[in-house]
Amino acid sequence: MTIVEVPDQTGKVVIITGYRGLAYHSALALAKANAEIILLARNVEKAKENAEKIKKESNNDKISVEYMDLCKFDTIRSFAKSYIERKKPLHILMNNAGIMAVKDRQVTEDGNELQFQTNYLGHFLLTHLLLPVLKSSAPARIVCLSSIAHVMLQASIYKNDINLEKGYTPWKAYCQSKLACLLFAYEMSRRLVGTNITINAVHPGIVDTGLWVHYASNFPLSKSFYNIFEKRVMITPEEGAQTQIYVATSKECETETGKYYANCKKSTSFNYLSYKKSLHKELYEISLKMTGLEKGIEPEVSQNEKVEKVENSN
Numbered sequence: 001m002t003i004v005e006v007p008d009q010t011g012k013v014v015i016i017t018g019y020r021g022l023a024y025h026s027a028l029a030l031a032k033a034n035a036e037i038i039l040l041a042r043n044v045e046k047a048k049e050n051a052e053k054i055k056k057e058s059n060n061d062k063i064s065v066e067y068m069d070l071c072k073f074d075t076i077r078s079f080a081k082s083y084i085e086r087k088k089p090l091h092i093l094m095n096n097a098g099i100m101a102v103k104d105r106q107v108t109e110d111g112n113e114l115q116f117q118t119n120y121l122g123h124f125l126l127t128h129l130l131l132p133v134l135k136s137s138a139p140a141r142i143v144c145l146s147s148i149a150h151v152m153l154q155a156s157i158y159k160n161d162i163n164l165e166k167g168y169t170p171w172k173a174y175c176q177s178k179l180a181c182l183l184f185a186y187e188m189s190r191r192l193v194g195t196n197i198t199i200n201a202v203h204p205g206i207v208d209t210g211l212w213v214h215y216a217s218n219f220p221l222s223k224s225f226y227n228i229f230e231k232r233v234m235i236t237p238e239e240g241a242q243t244q245i246y247v248a249t250s251k252e253c254e255t256e257t258g259k260y261y262a263n264c265k266k267s268t269s270f271n272y273l274s275y276k277k278s279l280h281k282e283l284y285e286i287s288l289k290m291t292g293l294e295k296g297i298e299p300e301v302s303q304n305e306k307v308e309k310v311e312n313s314n
């Protein structure tokens with residue numbers, strides 16, 4: 001995999017979810033090209049350590065970390081609200097963070113299956129809440145991390161059991177979430193026509209990052225398979241980050257939208273479901289409900305703020 005040459009990003013503001021693995025290398029490449037970067041992380045201390053490394057290696061001190069946990073919608077809403085209040089632009093949103101193949105079904109405090117919320121619903125919410133600022137900063141680009149896993153046998157949108165209460169398996173949950181990320185990019189690209197905001201989905205390759213931790217530790221034989229696999233097939237995190245960096249910054253992708261990329265090229269999905277526009281729309285509507293966005297894109301006013309408003313108006 002060749003390393004992408006990133007055009008100068010002076011004046012560009014970038015938000016990346018995550019701080020290690022592909023997020024780290026994406027941030028480093030963009031920082032070297034002079035972008036200002038905000039890493040959104042639930043593990044702020046560790047993310048700050050990486051931000052310091054990026055600052056040193058890139059000689060760019062415009063790297064910061066803010067708290068946001070994709071498993072907690074209220075933290076996404078708080079971040080978005082505070083970001084909008086700053087009146088700061090946003091030119092690139094990289095919906096990157098994720099988890100894979102968690103052994104047992106877990107549910108977030110918002111009541112959703114863990115992988116579906118972390119990988120997909122959290123980013124769906126974040127993207128919508130940041131849309132006003134992306135629109136006012138346009139041209140802007142949104143990059144969604146999907147995966148080749150969206151073509152696996154179990155990859156479907158389980159409309160009647162989207163939180164997999166009845167039939168959870170670690171891969172079924174991951175594949176559904178990654179197919180959802182791809183369908184979101186397709187659906188959103190149509191909804192963003194005329195805004196000068198592009199949105200594309202990416203498969204980064206099979207990359208040796210922390211993502212494999214559940215797979216390597218939770219399944220019989222998978223640790224040894226992982227060890228063999230890792231040595232022979234996997235690419236490095238720096239190599240893996242190239243496609244998302246390319247889509248976020250290259251001249252060639254400036255106006256491309258609603259596409260799926262792998263290996264720094266437009267690619268073809270081999271899941272027939274990805275071509276069903278009716279499913280894109282259906283998933284979009286289900287997601288609006290699951291994130292509470294059907295009531296509007298403004299961050300919900302918290303209970304305390306509501307009380308303050310009522311008291312002030314009396």
Ligand SMILES: NC(=O)c1ccc[n+]([C@@H]2O[C@H](COP(=O)([O-])OP(=O)(O)OC[C@H]3O[C@@H](n4cnc5c(N)ncnc54)[C@H](OP(=O)(O)O)[C@@H]3O)[C@@H](O)[C@H]2O)c1
Pocket residue numbers: 017018019020021022023040041042043068069070071096097098099100118119145146147148203204205206207208209210211212
């Ligand atoms: N690696 C691959 O082979 C591969 C292949 C296809 C697609 N992808 C996709 O690429 C993306 C990046 O993965 P990676 O390979 O870089 O994995 P990684 O090294 O494990 O990094 C994942 C990042 O996501 C963050 N994260 C997880 N749960 C979060 C939450 N609830 N809130 C906020 N941040 C959270 C992690 O932070 P914590 O330290 O807090 O967990 C970490 O920074 C994922 O979406 C993945 O599905 C990867």
